[in-house]
Amino acid sequence: MNMQAILKQAQTIQKDMMKAQEQINSTIFEGSSSLVNIKMNGKKEVIEVKIDKSSSMDSEDLEALEDMIMLAVNDAAKKVDKMTEEKMGKYTNAMPGLF
Numbered sequence: 001m002n003m004q005a006i007l008k009q010a011q012t013i014q015k016d017m018m019k020a021q022e023q024i025n026s027t028i029f030e031g032s033s034s035l036v037n038i039k040m041n042g043k044k045e046v047i048e049v050k051i052d053k054s055s056s057m058d059s060e061d062l063e064a065l066e067d068m069i070m071l072a073v074n075d076a077a078k079k080v081d082k083m084t085e086e087k088m089g090k091y092t093n094a095m096p097g098l099f
Contacts, residue, residue, distance in 0.1 A: 036069070044077040046070045 024042035031038045039048040049066040053059070 038069075038073070040073075044074075044081070046073045046077075049073075 021042075027042045028047070029040050029042070031040070035052040037048075037050045038046055040046050046069075049070045051057075051062050051066055053062065057065070
């Protein structure tokens with residue numbers, strides 16, 4: 001296999017990986033427990049938190065709690081991404097978009 005064919009194959013793989021990442025980023029994932037339901041996009045950003053309204057909390061308190069949970073989860077996800085980049089970046093500099 002010649003070098004040009006290898007480079008072309010690598011470009012094809014990179015293009016396929018980018019397409020797959022776009023599909024993941026645009027997908028909405030749901031997680032739930034007995035009282036909480038969370039929606040998150042593929043970028044690990046929480047886009048919605050819902051707490052079961054049948055609990056005894058005031059509705060304004062529930063909305064505030066939902067917002068606080070969303071902010072806290074998004075903050076933790078950003079910290080995971082930062083550490084991943086710090087630890088893995090030295091390995092992936094030659095392969096952008098891998099992590």
